[in-house]
Amino acid sequence: MFDDYNFYDSLKKIGVKLQEWLDAIILNLPNFVLAILVFVLFLILARYLSRVLDRLLRIRIKQVSIRRMIIKVLKLVVVLIGFFVALGLLNLDKVLTTVLASAGVVGLAIGLALQGTLNNTFSGVILSFLPEIQIGDWIETNSYAGQVIDINLRNIKIKQSDNNYVIIPNSKIVEEPFKNFTSTPRSRVILDCGIAYSSNLEFARQLTLETIEKIFPPNPNEEVEFMYTEFGDSSINFVIRFWTDVTNNRDILRAKNIAIIAIKKAFDANHITIPFPIRTIDFSNNLSLNKPESDQ
Template sequence: MDLNTMSGLISGKLTNWTEALIKLLPNIILAAVILVLGIYISKFVRKISRKIIGKVSYNVTLNNLFSSIIYLVVMGVVIFTVLTVLQLDKAVTSILAGAGILGLALAFAFQDIASNFMSGIFISFRKPIKVGDIVKLKDYMGKVIEINLRDTVIQTFEGQTIIIPNKEVYQNAIDNYSFIAKRRLDLKLGVSYGDDLAKVQEITKKAVSDLENRAMEDEITVFFVEFGDSSINLSCRIWLNSSEQPVFVKARSEAIMKIKAAYDANDIMIPFPIRTLDFGIKGGTTMTEMPVAFLSKSENSGD
């Protein structure tokens, strides 16, 4: 190939490209206008969406995330529109196909992260717990100190910091002690079989009636629950006007001290465990009442 032939080919290519560019020039101008307007519209939509979402959710991180997603979606529409105006349909199709394959691969690779992420979104909208609540999640009980999109952080009453994935939070039962801003204190007690139960019930209620932080609008209840081995067992239920753990622990200690002092002042006995040995076949026979012949036989046989 000589120099003249090569020059002719290059000149022809440049001429074709110039003609194509001139024909495409209106589309390029239109695409540029669409792109500029699309950028401004996307920013405006992101600003409006952040305000609207903020009225539903108080999680700033979640609000920014959703507004950014909306911004990216609008920008994606703008970019695909620009490519279509520029008659790059094949490029649009290739981008969509590539995005679909990439999204599928990422979904399999990060399914646990995605599951925790979606659970965090549901938690933010449903609000089963919030920062500062006293909760029991799985085997952990403590105060919620942080709720992220991927995990929830709890500080136990022993001072440990527990990070629980949001999937575990959302899919398991939650004991929220702060939901009604009150907490019930249950005390298990036992009194002697020889005590007057009506008197026990009255004195128990009176002993804890002036308990600190007691919810005065709720009645103190005392129920006898069972005949124990050494005592008649009862349950005393007291509602506190706070769900905080220090208040609960202090109230429990104070209630035990008040009930013990009241029982001592009124000759009500909290019995020690008692074991009774019964040597009769039908019951009710002590060792001293057993026949001498039976005792001698037992001694000779080594029993």
């Protein structure tokens, strides 16, 4: 009889508990429905904002991987806001506090574990908004030079003139200086040379200027510059600086090649010598070890 009493008492308690839960569900049903509707609205809002952001990013960012990452972050932020608003409508303040605390701890742990990766990721985002470096540009950085093929969340891929690829972490690009040949349509080319001491310096200077200006005509506010720099061992050295269209390092090499050929032809036609070092060997040796000793 005692067991029957305990059994019926347990059933009664379970019934009371279920009745309390049912009452709580009925009382909170409007809030529950409202929370679901709010969360669905935030999902729709996240999708709409992602499409708008994608259209805006296509104007500024060519890198597909960067655009996708930014859109995913936006979606995540909007969905999380909707999730927290829904929890607030359900009066789950304790659950909301626990979720936020757990997210903070997990975020801190992930940030410490992926410190280097996150550094490269944020650097990639920064690079994607920099107008100074874009896909297709020819850059020189970290002792490498080449055309930018891709910018992703981890690194930059450049193709060197020897057709090999170099992968450089994004943080290296952000922290180190880089030179962009494509950012300016014109660049100054510097060429060093020398003439014999017996040459007419004024005539050689005028001939060189006329030769270069004929091949590389300067634009307004540009000037072909010729300066003698030093008395060398076998020549009087000079430097000539002129302007040309440059988008990569190959254009500079091509301009130097054309200038060297033209200057050499002009000097040969006017009997101006480009000397080279000459060594004179003196075979006379008055202190030869093989010299016979004089009679004492």
